[in-house]
Amino acid sequence: MKKGVLLFFSTIFFVAVHGNQVQDTTVKPLQINGSIGLTNNGISIIPTFSLNAPAAIFNFYVRKNRFSFDPDIRATLDGRKGSMIFWFRYRFIQGKKFNLSAGIHPAYNLALRTITEAGKISDITQARRFIAYEIAPSFVVSKHLSVGPYLLRGMGLQKDGPVSTYFVAFNTNITNIPIGNQLKFSWTPQFYYLNLDKQEGVYMANIFRLSHDKSPFSLQSVMNKEIKTNIKGSQNFAWNIILNYSFAHQYTRKK
Helix, strand or coil: CHHHHHHHHHHHHHHHHHHHCCCCCCCCCEEEEEEEEEECCCECCCCCCECCCCEEEEEEEEEECCEEEEEEEEEECCCCCEEEEEEEEEEEEECCCEEEEEEEEEEEEEEEEEEEECCEEEEEEEEEEEEEEEEEEEEEEECCEEEEEEEEEEEECCCCCCCEEEEEEEEEEEEEEEEECCEEEEEEEEEEEEEECCEEEEEEEEEEEEEECCCCEEEEEEEEEEEEECCCCCCCEEEEEEEEEEEEEEECCCC
């Protein structure tokens, strides 16, 4: 399977390099966007899992042409638990009605582990390493609506933790609905299946977001509910509320 991941990444790299050989006189801006958030509960990109503690969330997005580098960092306020994900993504198709992207990431998961040393019991932070790839097609229905499946395949690089992860979701993205006074409402219901080392679960998640046209601040909430599962550590219901600060910049190289 690891060979499959390397082949997948090599294919993306080849397509990108081959595509860049075509001369393009258009000046492409470098986009640097992101958000910084504070939440009462750090919920993972797979909503089954959460930190169960207040957390800071850092999402960044650096894009040039079809390539982007998207770090996703989530950590409890004491820095002892969290995750660091470093996405490398490529957009194969960017159309009016259909989009297709794929990506790969290395990641670190930070979790507390209890050890006994010299007869003394203590908790330490253990970093586990993962590698994963994603495929994300999207069908644009209207200005405010898009739908599509999403596949994430993850592999743990150590034996004392999750080794094999399959995350398959169907997303409905309802975005930027005007609700008055320059307020916008977005809603992403997500129905998903999770297979974690042959333990299985089916879930329903919802992401709500309230933003204002003239403010960099927004409110967001994630809610996750079990439908049927035998995954160890899964919670029947988890939720959070996030205060986000967003920023966006473009840089164009002068000739």
